[in-house]
Amino acid sequence: MKVPVRTERKGAVLSIIIDREERRNALNEGVASAIVAALDEAEADRSIRAVVLTGAGEKAFCAGGDLQPSADGTPFTIDAANPKHYVANLLTRMERCRLPLIGRINGHALAGGFGLLCGCDLVVAREDALVGVTExxxxxxxxxILPFLLRKLPDSLLMEMCLTGEPIPAADAQRAGVINYAVPGTELDAKVGWLLDRITSKSPTGIRLGKQGLRNIREMSMANALEYAQFMLVNMARTQDAKEGFAAFNEKRSPEWTAE
Known part of the structure; x- marks a missing residue:
């Protein structure tokens, strides 16, 4: 049986590839579980500095839930004995990922696929890819996926996309601030690589703790957030990466990060 998701390691970057090109990389329980497992694997390895999420082929990043009558692991049912939906599990895991999560949008990202896009920290897309919610x-x-859509999209665009079901080109999504970069397909990998180089050269500990802090602060009142932030900042300054960063700055050299 074909594995629905594969991983590729290149230096400090782990790529997670949804490998169901014949089904336009549609999302099902096997795909969701495999992405969660790959994220667990990445976080357990201190030498990995970033994760890329993408799809196989050039037509679709992910076309959302599989609508075929014979589809395995359809997202439109739930187990009464275990009511935590696997899509909710996946989105929760993406939200809690402490590594930078980069979406490489190689083709259309629709419905649940658009949710995966919005769950990434940064997104680079083919400018001709269509993105949106067609439900x-x-x-x-x-x-x-509404929690992520509410975070990523301006309200007027969110309502138009949800009520019309009409996707928009990635180039328009970039102009709306939904994604970071929309580029020609021939430049997709170069742009992703450029972005990864800028991220993986920075403190992995600073990023890991920073993402954790950002996730918590989003759920706090202003007063609680400021109180929490001061303790986080002091604790971050005690890490080996911060000490190395301070030393490298004063010695006018490049830091040597240890991820500690």
């Missing part, structure tokens, strides 16, 4: 066309609404 209303089949009598649904993008309920599972």
């Amino acid at each position: 209303v066309k089949v009598g649904l609404f993008p309920m599972m």
